[in-house]
Amino acid sequence: MGVIGGLWRWRHNPLRRGTDLAEAWVALSALVLVCLVAPLVGFLVGGAAQGALQRSVREQHASRHRVTATVLRRASVSSPDADYETATGREARTRVVAGWTAPDGARRHGTVLSGLERPRSGDRFGIWTDAHGRLAARPLDSATATTHAVLAGIGAALLTAGAVEGGRRAVMWRMVLRRYAGWDRAWDRAGPDWGRTGAGS
Template structure:
């Protein structure tokens, strides 16, 4: 971005090449795109993501119910023991539980619950779909908003990176072309350079 400052200094300099001006203008346009376009893209992506995620939150809350389940039997904990090479200990317990579905049917299934020593008759809360089958906890509005903000921020960063990457690619191509021209000029002057009587 130093080329932007050089744009003003180079404007009337006889040593200024066309590529120097192009590089400076390219840097200025890149800066403007990063400062203006990237935040706009990020806010648009964030708004679209927020709308979609909030619709998903409403749909999940409409299609899932929190019911009270009752422990009918504690099951063997062995399959949930942590691996010997991990330090994570699962504090949940497998139980056989029963609950009444939102449609009034009685359901039974094996459930993981956060009770250390459950006994038959203990109650706990469980998310189910409208037919009474176990379901994941629905997404909450605050989490959806966080995901939307992160999506918008990521889109802005991606747009800024793409603009800067495009600038660097164009500058790299200009520099390669400049070096190729220098090589051609040296090839023309090279055989006679420094010899007496060649006008150098």
């Protein structure tokens, strides 16, 4: 709304001051920056984020493997791999000691979250590991990476627009202070003679 108010001062008006024209230029410049530069910054940031995240997706899918684990037994409270102080009730119920074969052929076992409602010995479920069979987080998928990139672009555009608006407000604030200072100086010159006969008032 401040930008629109600044642009309104472009109208032909015999009372328009030089500062009004300067404020209009500031408002127009801010509007152009918000409409053109902010989307461009968002596009560039989003594109860069998309490239980096998609590379990460490819790297994670190349280095992580989904293997089938077999439940050996329920994890006990004393299991060294289980952190029951930070686990939720559901996680505590589905933690099991499981065994699996690593992509390199080595046999592995450890305490994992099975994702099974009532895990029993012999039940099978999928887990993600690295090439040596060590547990790994699920790799990022392409759609999620794209969503993050879009959000990064939108955030960058909004931050740019906010910075432009903040700069406009700072410039306007300085201009208003200078205007008030000019009024004070004019009042100081006219004030002592205000209302006196023959003082030209």
